[in-house]
Amino acid sequence: MGEHLTFIGSVTAQLVRAVPVTLLILAVSGVCATVLATGLTAMSVARSPLPRLIQRTWTFLFRGTPLILQIFMIYYGFAMVPWIRHGLLWAAFRDPVFCTCLAMTCCCSAYIAEIFRGALAAVPRGEIEAGRACGMTGFLLLRRVIAPSLIRIALPSYSNEIIMMTKSTSLASTITVLDITGVAQQVIAHSYRTLDVFCAAAALYLLINATLSTLLTALERRLDVDRAPTPLAPIPPTLEPLS
Amino acid sequence: MTVPPPVLTATNIRKSFGDREVLAGISLEAREGEVISILGGSGSGKSTFLRCLNLLEVPDEGQIAIGDVQAPLTRNRHGRLEVSDGRAAARLRTQTAMVFQGFNLWPHLTVLQNVMEAPLRVHRRDRDEVLATARSLLERVGMAGFHAAYPKRLSGGQQQRVAIARALATNPKLVLFDEPTSALDPERVREVLALMRSLAEEGRTMIVVTHEMAFARDVSSRVVHLMNGRVESSGPPAHMFGPDASPAFRAFLSPAAL
Numbered sequence: 001m002g003e004h005l006t007f008i009g010s011v012t013a014q015l016v017r018a019v020p021v022t023l024l025i026l027a028v029s030g031v032c033a034t035v036l037a038t039g040l041t042a043m044s045v046a047r048s049p050l051p052r053l054i055q056r057t058w059t060f061l062f063r064g065t066p067l068i069l070q071i072f073m074i075y076y077g078f079a080m081v082p083w084i085r086h087g088l089l090w091a092a093f094r095d096p097v098f099c100t101c102l103a104m105t106c107c108c109s110a111y112i113a114e115i116f117r118g119a120l121a122a123v124p125r126g127e128i129e130a131g132r133a134c135g136m137t138g139f140l141l142l143r144r145v146i147a148p149s150l151i152r153i154a155l156p157s158y159s160n161e162i163i164m165m166t167k168s169t170s171l172a173s174t175i176t177v178l179d180i181t182g183v184a185q186q187v188i189a190h191s192y193r194t195l196d197v198f199c200a201a202a203a204l205y206l207l208i209n210a211t212l213s214t215l216l217t218a219l220e221r222r223l224d225v226d227r228a229p230t231p232l233a234p235i236p237p238t239l240e241p242l243s
Numbered sequence: 244m245t246v247p248p249p250v251l252t253a254t255n256i257r258k259s260f261g262d263r264e265v266l267a268g269i270s271l272e273a274r275e276g277e278v279i280s281i282l283g284g285s286g287s288g289k290s291t292f293l294r295c296l297n298l299l300e301v302p303d304e305g306q307i308a309i310g311d312v313q314a315p316l317t318r319n320r321h322g323r324l325e326v327s328d329g330r331a332a333a334r335l336r337t338q339t340a341m342v343f344q345g346f347n348l349w350p351h352l353t354v355l356q357n358v359m360e361a362p363l364r365v366h367r368r369d370r371d372e373v374l375a376t377a378r379s380l381l382e383r384v385g386m387a388g389f390h391a392a393y394p395k396r397l398s399g400g401q402q403q404r405v406a407i408a409r410a411l412a413t414n415p416k417l418v419l420f421d422e423p424t425s426a427l428d429p430e431r432v433r434e435v436l437a438l439m440r441s442l443a444e445e446g447r448t449m450i451v452v453t454h455e456m457a458f459a460r461d462v463s464s465r466v467v468h469l470m471n472g473r474v475e476s477s478g479p480p481a482h483m484f485g486p487d488a489s490p491a492f493r494a495f496l497s498p499a500a501l
Contacts, residue, residue: 130348131349133340134341134360134361135361135365225350
């Protein structure tokens with residue numbers, strides 16, 4: 001029993017050292033995918049048909065194929081392309097962490113764009129018309145009227161997508177990245193204690209996701225101003241908070 | 244007596260949705276201080292017409308001017324009118340304000356922020372000045388105690404009164420009301436109508452699409468009856484609600500007159 005605990009302790013210590021790799025992949029691809037998804041959402045409501053077609057095609061391709069294939073194609077496949085292999089880009093494409101981030105950015109941006117697109121369609125028309133009626137246009141309308149509603153509508157599904165992404169980072173281990181899962185497999189390879197090691201790894205993923213979901217739920221609550229459980233009584237005018 | 248200058252001139256406005264012609268050529272002029280009530284059965288095109296006036300809806304034909312500024316409508320290559328200059332259209336809208344049937348307050352902003360938004364962000368007026376105006380407007384509409392409240396926590400009547408304060412915050416030349424009391428229960432209708440009446444009395448130029456016959460008769464300076472996308476008849480309320488009104492308008496009124 002004592003030996004068992006010592007083993008789990010030392011394995012956990014090893015796995016914890018791999019947490020930054022997992023978080024790095026999550027952070028880079030999370031941020032890039034969100035930015036890209038914002039662009040894709042804008043394209044999906046463009047007036048000319050070409051951007052709309054690009055967005056639809058992007059979603060079709062990256063949502064319709066397994067992420068692991070996309071990772072393999074970028075990491076193993078692109079190495080076969082002479083101008084990548086011998087070009088300046090090789091410094092990036094030989095790096096498995098870069099390839100994982102790239103694949104996850106492309107794949108998850110397709111999902112996030114669909115979330116944003118749905119949320120955009122769900123922003124009440126009347127709120128937008130009220131903005132237009134008083135002379136708002138373009139960026140001002142987007143920033144002051146559309147985005148606040150859109151973000152509140154999108155956040156629950158977006159949080160879900162981020163949780164999915166956390167778990168997807170483990171696919172990096174299939175192309176030699178030593179993230180939590182990668183290190184776990186390495187430890188198993190010479191200790192053969194599969195269940196202990198995977199349980200410790202799972203516990204770390206749970207911890208990361210619990211933290212993320214707490215943060216995102218807190219953000220959701222914070223943005224949900226008008227449903228906050230505050231007393232309905234008239235609030236004295238002296239208390240008004242000015243943005 | 245000098246005739247006040249026109250605030251709004253709409254000429255021959257036409258609009259179809261698909262095959263259905265909703266507006267079949269409507270002209271309307273609103274002079275400063277006029278309160279025009281637009282009446283008509285459902286589907287007569289009154290809301291669509293009102294929404295054409297601030298270009299929320301782009302008419303297929305016709306011209307609109309606010310003061311002496313023409314709306315930037317030009318014909319595209321298919322021969323249809325379109326807004327040729329979005330910024331100019333937006334500038335034109337800053338001269339007007341709209342009060343909606345569904346209030347359409349911004350839910351993520353407090354009552355005070357809702358009222359301050361347009362003068363602050365669109366007109367870029369001085370913050371202290373905007374705050375002072377917003378405070379006095381909210382006082383005026385009887386919502387002084389609700390500055391920090393969010394719209395969803397208010398009753399329909401309260402929301403509509405805030406929406407009216409929001410519409411007045413930029414001191415518009417023309418206020419458009421799109422069935423402002425249709426979503427309210429009778430108790431709330433009274434408080435909103437009383438407020439609109441006081442606006443009319445202070446000389447605001449207003450165009451009101453409404454089903455409130457008493458308001459049209461007692462408050463407006465002119466009543467316009469729309470039928471099948473045309474002005475069926477129009478005139479001062481004394482005429483329109485008198486014995487010489489057109490038969491069609493009298494028929495429209497009869498169920499309400501009971």
